Amino acid sequence: MDCGDLFNPDCPTRLVLDRIADKWTVMLLVLLSQGPMRFSALKRATGISQKVLAQTLKRLERDGFASRAVFPTVPVTVEYLITPLGADLAQTLEGLRLWSERHIGAVLAAQRDYDAAA
Amino acid sequence: MDCGDLFNPDCPTRLVLDRIADKWTVMLLVLLSQGPMRFSALKRATGISQKVLAQTLKRLERDGFASRAVFPTVPVTVEYLITPLGADLAQTLEGLRLWSERHIGAVLAAQRDYDAAA
DNA sequence: GATGTTGGTTACCTTGGGAAACCAGATAGT
DNA sequence: ACTATCTGGTTTCCCAAGGTAACCAACATC
Numbered sequence: 001m002d003c004g005d006l007f008n009p010d011c012p013t014r015l016v017l018d019r020i021a022d023k024w025t026v027m028l029l030v031l032l033s034q035g036p037m038r039f040s041a042l043k044r045a046t047g048i049s050q051k052v053l054a055q056t057l058k059r060l061e062r063d064g065f066a067s068r069a070v071f072p073t074v075p076v077t078v079e080y081l082i083t084p085l086g087a088d089l090a091q092t093l094e095g096l097r098l099w100s101e102r103h104i105g106a107v108l109a110a111q112r113d114y115d116a117a118a
Numbered sequence: 119m120d121c122g123d124l125f126n127p128d129c130p131t132r133l134v135l136d137r138i139a140d141k142w143t144v145m146l147l148v149l150l151s152q153g154p155m156r157f158s159a160l161k162r163a164t165g166i167s168q169k170v171l172a173q174t175l176k177r178l179e180r181d182g183f184a185s186r187a188v189f190p191t192v193p194v195t196v197e198y199l200i201t202p203l204g205a206d207l208a209q210t211l212e213g214l215r216l217w218s219e220r221h222i223g224a225v226l227a228a229q230r231d232y233d234a235a236a
Numbered sequence: 237g238a239t240g241t242t243g244g245t246t247a248c249c250t251t252g253g254g255a256a257a258c259c260a261g262a263t264a265g266t
Numbered sequence: 267a268c269t270a271t272c273t274g275g276t277t278t279c280c281c282a283a284g285g286t287a288a289c290c291a292a293c294a295t296c
Contacts (some may be wrong), residue, residue, distance in 0.1 A: 013214070015222055017129050021242095023253080025138025027131075040273065050276090051254075055252095055253090059234065062228065064229070074263060075261075075272045076261075076272095076276080077273075078273080078275090099207060104133055106203055107181050107182060114180040157243055167285050169246090196244090228263080238295105244293100248286085253282080254280085254281090254282095255278100256278085257276105260276105264269105265271100266267105266268085
């Protein structure tokens, strides 16, 4: 697991982590990778606040991970779609999902042990 | 990429994301997976503040991802080591590191395009 | 006994996320 | 005409997470 230079703040891994390692970005990425979704559907699905959802979607669009499609219905319909780049990233995060399902028990057990010792 | 139910807040993926999807946890996990490291070395390597480093390491320990070894030298030496569980998680994140090195250019290009359009 | 070293903890301040209200644009109901 | 309603936001205000800097304990050295 050599990063070339993880100590360097311009290391690609650090740059990518700075973009996606927050509370909601990864979850939105995974949701959108399952299919297009409207703003309100994403809000309902995640429980994220409207403000931060708008912010986070803007960043996803800026980074080239998602795109916005506006349909002039009434009321207006806005759909968010994953891009090929975003889909590729979501695919590599699939491993994390599998890991979570396999090891969540071990994590929760570790937490219980740690809390019991204190 | 079916999560069973990513809409459910108790979905394993969401629980794991809640633990590791913050500014520093993933980077510390990757660093420790390369070998044991002392507190001050982690601080220098990441640029993280002392307070948040201590906090984050405590959480890593609680979640069973890292362990703390204190050597009664003078001044005291404290080493942080990755656990098998943490190493396993870091291994699945290796895919993310590879993805970053391959696609960071596309991300930065997308950002440039987006900013130019505005 | 002042100084330096490591690994923290404790103020203090600044930034980011959450809750709720408001807004635009257009239609439906009364 | 007027109010209500729907979507997709933005604005306002508040609180929590993170950063800065100072301090502390336990020694060892000068």
